[in-house]
Amino acid sequence: xxxxxxxxxxxSVLEQVAPIIRNAAHPLRLRILDFLRQSDAPRNVTDIVAxxxxxQAFVSQQLRILKDQGILVSKRTGSFVYYQVANRAIFHxxxxxxxxxxxx
Amino acid sequence: xxxxxxxxxxxSVLEQVAPIIRNAAHPLRLRILDFLRQSDAPRNVTDIVAxxxxxQAFVSQQLRILKDQGILVSKRTGSFVYYQVANRAIFHxxxxxxxxxxxx
DNA sequence: CAAGTATATCACAAGAACCCTATATCATGC
DNA sequence: GCATGATATAGGGTTCTTGTGATATACTTG
Numbered sequence: 001x002x003x004x005x006x007x008x009x010x011x012s013v014l015e016q017v018a019p020i021i022r023n024a025a026h027p028l029r030l031r032i033l034d035f036l037r038q039s040d041a042p043r044n045v046t047d048i049v050a051x052x053x054x055x056q057a058f059v060s061q062q063l064r065i066l067k068d069q070g071i072l073v074s075k076r077t078g079s080f081v082y083y084q085v086a087n088r089a090i091f092h093x094x095x096x097x098x099x100x101x102x103x104x
Numbered sequence: 105x106x107x108x109x110x111x112x113x114x115x116s117v118l119e120q121v122a123p124i125i126r127n128a129a130h131p132l133r134l135r136i137l138d139f140l141r142q143s144d145a146p147r148n149v150t151d152i153v154a155x156x157x158x159x160q161a162f163v164s165q166q167l168r169i170l171k172d173q174g175i176l177v178s179k180r181t182g183s184f185v186y187y188q189v190a191n192r193a194i195f196h197x198x199x200x201x202x203x204x205x206x207x208x
Numbered sequence: 209c210a211a212g213t214a215t216a217t218c219a220c221a222a223g224a225a226c227c228c229t230a231t232a233t234c235a236t237g238c
Numbered sequence: 239g240c241a242t243g244a245t246a247t248a249g250g251g252t253t254c255t256t257g258t259g260a261t262a263t264a265c266t267t268g
Contacts, residue, residue: 006139006142006143006155007142008135008138008139008142008155009134009135009138009198009201009202009205010205011131011135013201013205014131014134014135014138014201015131017129017134017201017204018129018130018131018134019129021125021128021129021197022125022126022129022130024125025121025122025123025125025126025129026122026126026255026256027115027118027119027122030113030118030121030122031112031113031115031118034112034113034118035110035112038110038111038112039110044214044215045214045215045216046213046214046215051110051112055257055258055259056214056215056216057215057216057217057257057258057259057260057261058256058257058258060215060216060217061216061217061256061257063215063216064216064217076215076264076265078214078265078266079213079214079215079264079265079266080214080215080265081214081215081216089200089203089204092196092200093125093197093200094113096193096196096197097113097117097118097121098113099193100121100193101113101114101117130225130226148244148245149244149245149246150243150244150245159227159228159229160244160245160246161227161228161229161230161231161245161246161247162226162227162228164245164246164247165226165227165246165247167245167246168246168247169225180234180235180245182235182236182244183234183235183236183243183244183245184235184244184245185244185245185246
């Protein structure tokens with residue numbers, strides 16, 4: 001019995017994580033995550049918009065998507081809203097892209 | 105100048121990798137990749153179908169998608185077609201899910 | 209409260225992804 | 239060549255995603 005001991009990740013787990021990864025895997029959203037990764041601190045929307053070189057409304061929508069997935073959290077301070085990564089595991093993805101970039 | 109030295113991943117790189125990650129981030133396709141990861145050897149379609157507990161036609165479609173993205177490669181031997189991962193970097197994703205699974 | 213800056217939401221049209229069923233192709237052995 | 243097992247593709251209804259322009263809300267300052 002050659003492969004009796006193969007244990008696969010539960011489908012329920014895969015169904016749970018797939019949309020999270022899928023939602024991160026968008027150029028602008030990866031840019032946002034990369035920016036937060038490199039900043040290593042919460043950043044407000046204006047700064048994120050500047051880093052993304054995209055429309056404010058569009059960036060705001062992407063932030064919402066990342067927040068809805070639990071990838072980001074936000075807190076308001078005065079008229080600014082600061083975003084940061086909720087679960088640093090997502091940085092593995094960014095780091096992985098960075099490391100691949102060299103081999104490309 | 106607090107952040108003069110932040111260097112972000114090129115948008116062109118993000119645009120290139122996003123669809124690859126996005127296409128991997130699907131429950132059944134993750135299952136396929138996990139199965140290939142755990143097998144650590146090329147597997148034929150019949151075996152993959154069994155591991156996925158899904159319709160053959162559907163699995164075959166998913167294999168095609170993964171192949172089109174360059175995530176998998178295949179080779180035919182007689183009437184069997186064996187698939188394997190083309191770039192082991194994708195296993196980081198699987199490993200990451202496995203490690204997260206514990207913290208859940 | 210008026211004006212300005214910061215951020216979020218709405219609505220929508222185009223396109224893409226999803227998953228199913230049916231059917232086609234390919235290879236083998238008789 | 240035919241039957242069979244292995245794999246791939248086609249067609250299509252439904253739902254999700256994308257990016258945009260317009261607009262709304264929130265906060266601050268005077």
